[in-house]
Amino acid sequence: MTLDPQQLGQSKADLAETLRTLRKRAGLSQVRLASRCNVSQSKISKIETAEITPGLIDVELILRALNAPEQLVAEVTALARLANTEWQPIRSSWRRGLEKRQAELAGLEAEAKELRYFLPAMITGLLATPEYIRSSLEYSPGDVSKAVARKLGRQAVLYDTEKRFTFLLTEQAVRWAVLPPTAMAVQIDRLASLSHLPNIRMGLIPMGTTISRGPMNTFTVYDERLATVETFTGRTVFRDSRDIAEHLDVFKQYEQKAQFGEPARAFLQEWADLYR
Incomplete structure (x- = not known):
């Protein structure tokens, strides 16, 4: 059969x-x-x-x-x-309203205890200034004011000390000029400030770091139960344990190459000064 x-x-x-x-x-x-x-x-x-x-x-x-x-x-x-895999087209999010997507993400963040973010291209909304968020939503149709407010509201979760966050950002993600130079400097300063929170690990992968595996996609892993992968046209949600384990393995490979703590903050200072 x-x-x-x-x-x-x-x-x-x-x-x-x-x-x-x-x-x-x-x-x-x-x-x-x-x-x-x-x-x-x-x-x-x-x-x-x-x-x-x-x-x-x-x-x-x-x-x-x-x-x-x-x-x-x-x-x-x-x-x-x-x-166990779900595809969520971005156009569907547009039709429902971006603020509803933000509510869904807030729900995932509320349920999870350990959250891992791999950010090879841009800064995630949880770490972004209001100016950065609004600029990053310019491509979205309609009024984005509610989505901006929702994104800013979600940032309160960063101060929940019962949760642990690890953010891995490439140098490109940090330095990609979403805003004019002065505003970008403020955005990078915000990353440095958040890196001091006791429940946040801010890892940076500077250009020139030798890594054989290319950073293909932005992805997030919530505990060990769910992983989401972002593309231009939508988001794929993985709930199968093997898919999640594979993303955790990829995350670990990049994590081992990242700079944390004072070395990371030194890079952030350097990149912010370049914009100033």
């Missing part, structure tokens, strides 16, 4: 139906399958009704319990990975 994940689709409902069908074809009840997987029957039921989306480990465990052939394991696992 073979299954085409593209034909089945990428939704949670498709994955749930696939796993339910496979269980029934194997002649197992939910109780017997749960026993083989060492999980509760209620969890199997919630997976099969799409109430929860299983991760790859759960799916592989179920397929092994059903004695599924290797090809089927590979195909349904691919479907599970798709079901």
